Amino acid sequence: MSRYVAEYNVNKSDDLIKFIAEDFLTKEGFQQTVYKGENVWKKGIGAVTAPQFIKLEYGQGKVHLEAWIKSFGEHGLTGFYGALPKSELNSRVQNLVRLLTQEIPDAASVQSPSTMDGTAQPIPAPVPVAVHNPTSKATVSIITGILSIIASLYIPLAGVILGIIGISTGKVGKQSTAKGLATAGFITGIIGLVLGIVIWVLNFVLSFMLLTS
Structure with missing residues (x-):
């Protein structure tokens, strides 16, 4: 009985990590809560299936991620017990990691829109970021x-x-x-x-x- 724990070097700003993670988790039905003194994201109340938990900590382009289900203790993403909710949570974790580690072009490499006379606008063009679309x-x-x-x-x-x-x-x-x-x-x-x-x-x-x- 243990959590899934992993570290990822995503090379992104804290604001961008926060935006991508919160967008994904909110769309997946997770809610922020406090669990044993930890700030986590939780989905489900245990009425039908085991609640799912994801904990994120990030800084300086690195992400610390923990994931588990709770049913008679904490269980990670592997093992026969609770196979269905574990499989669902594992899929969510992999999709979240994919979004966090996506390649994003530098702002300088994105062509800014031009004005009527053909000169570039002084405001940089927005950098495209893929978000969760379930x-x-x-x-x-x-x-x-x-x-x-x-x-x-x-x-x-x-x-x-x-x-x-x-x-x-x-x-x-x-x-x-x-x-x-x-x-x-x-x-x-x-x-x-x-x-x-x-x-x-x-x-x-x-x-x-x-x-x-």
Whole structure:
């Protein structure tokens, strides 16, 4: 039981590291909190799956990153126990690291826009920075949302599970450029979840009535 710990030399300013990290973590549904006296980012409350934690410390172009799930202690990114949330957290960590270590051109190498007479403007052109755009979550959301409605009619438990996935991925996907798709997935996920619960309860009640009749 231990955390995933790694150091990265990203060669970026503290402000840029802060911007990239906060943009990514916020879009992924993490919230800043204090955990055992540490300032961390947390996702989930443990009702459905183990909460995920990411801790970042940075300075002078270097990033110290820690990641773990909490379920009967702290667990890193490997091992059979908690494989699903570990896999999700590992994917998030790798995407965050990819964004933090991206190659960014020097401001001097970016051509500034020109004025009408062809001379360069005195204000430097903005340096392009890739930010998190979770469109894949929007796609997963609409697929699982639709499947949850269909599955609820035949296997209510499967519909409930798929509905939960559709809702959770839809919440993240709404932070992407595919917001409309994610919203549709979020809504269909809710419908599938409610429908699955209702049919599940009805099946239980009918079975109970048949047994007692």
